[in-house]
Amino acid sequence: MKVAVFTETYHPQVNGVVVFLSDILPLISKKAEVVLFAPGDAELNVEKVNRNFKIYWVPTYPFPFYEGYRMARIRSATIEKILREEKPNIIHLHAPVLMGLRALKVSRKLGIPVIATYHTHFPDYLPHLFKGLLPKPFTEIAKLPLKRLIKYVFSKATCTTAPTLELKKELESYGVKNVLHIPNGTLFEKFGKGNPARFMRRYGIPKDRPIVLYVGRVSFEKRLEVLLYAFKKIRKATLVIVGSGPSLKNYKRIAKELELNNIIFTGHVSTDVLSDAYSAADIFVSPSDSETFGLTFVEAMHFGLPVIGVDRLGAREIIRHGRNGFCVKAGDSDALVEAISTLIAYPSLRKRLGAQAKKDAEGYDIKRVAERFLQLYKKLCRETKP
Known part of the structure; x- marks a missing residue:
């Protein structure tokens, strides 16, 4: 054939x-x-x-x-x-x-x-x-x-x-x-186990703060400004944005205007570094409201991360609210603040949702x-x- x-x-x-x-x-x-x-x-x-x-x-x-x-x-x-x-x-x-x-x-x-x-x-x-x-x-x-x-x-x-x-x-x-x-x-075999310490050393990430991770294209349809505005109110975590795209300079400008000193833009990375990023992170989040599926949710779940996404299209089907993560209203930075803050405040909840996320990822x-x-x-x- x-x-x-x-x-x-x-x-x-x-x-x-x-x-x-x-x-x-x-x-x-x-x-x-x-x-x-x-x-x-x-x-x-x-x-x-x-x-x-x-x-x-x-x-x-x-x-x-x-x-x-x-x-x-x-x-x-x-x-x-x-x-x-x-x-x-x-x-x-x-x-x-x-x-x-x-x-x-x-x-x-x-x-x-x-x-x-x-x-x-x-x-x-x-x-x-x-x-x-x-x-x-x-x-x-x-x-x-x-x-x-x-x-x-x-x-x-x-x-x-x-x-x-x-x-x-x-x-x-x-x-x-x-x-x-x-x-x-996704092909899970392409990822290594990941080395959290190596990733944190590479980007100078402090050990005393949870890591909130976004992976994907850095482009206007991903609505990353919603996440940046949320981090104006979240100070006890480090936001890591992995990926590149046509809006990278614009989002760096917004982060600077908001005086965010707890955010890291890595740009495009290799699969090995991506494995390190997933293994180092505590929470995965994507504010995009145009995901027909959302492969990075599945990748993050494979690494045992609770996931936060928008309550529509692909994210709504992959994320089981309260089971492996949280779904929030599109464009609502306050809802993102609440979801992220809840997972930061309750490590046991983070661990439970992450464990279920890892099991759910096997279906993809x-x-x-x-x-x-x-x-x-x-x-x-x-x-x-x-």
Whole structure:
């Protein structure tokens, strides 16, 4: 069996989709041939990763509304030519945009079944893309044609997968049919045990304060200003923000204006340093209200951390309020203060929630997710045989 995978984002970009694909595609390639189409540089290049894994690096151009993001530039005729040569049995689109739409069009012409995975909840990104320049009523109006476009695109796939039950229901409310719930997952084996002391020495973190950790892209849609404003009222902890992105300078500026001296920005780190960060932390928190899944919640839970997130989309499904962490209202820094302060004040509660979080993380092993997709590939191939 051969699978053609199309993604609008891949290395060297760092985000949840890239991490997910980096973990799952090598596993898929152990049982099927994988041909990946991913955004590259100026020219179309082919890279042979291993015997069963090939990458077509597609030419790109900068996306004007999101720094660091590049749009794939490839004609439908080129996609068709390559697919006729590769002869895949199935096509898997991840967060399809321009290249994904063209691949979808070609797949229908060639009679190849298509799975479309909904990674990015585009309606939530509208206010962030225009950086608050659009008044809220106009933003809500602009979401209507976007929802119709989502219905149009995903309804043309043979089936759609959503990483959470809430997103499955959301897509169905738009009129998308045949939506399956397959959660994302992570490859736990890539993490080491971690060395807390080494991490604290590296960044000069005092030993007498709990560490509150955020891991992820440092970009406007992650709403990190909510967390920074919360830390204006939290003095008995150190906030560590791990990651990089287009808003790093802006958030450093906000932290300086708020006179926060208990915050550390590490920038992008290696997997080994990330393991150290998770092992050193006491609490994990993300104020993002646009997470369709939230892989970093699962990673933190794997290290036995209680997690705090926003009460919607992916966070609401992963976090069991009062069981493995807390869910708070989106954009509410006071609610974040209360949740973080509670876990700081009660170490026994922190330990109990963290222990349950570690158990719950086991359900998000990427190996299980890979097997579910492989079974789905086989099922669709059987159903579409002439």
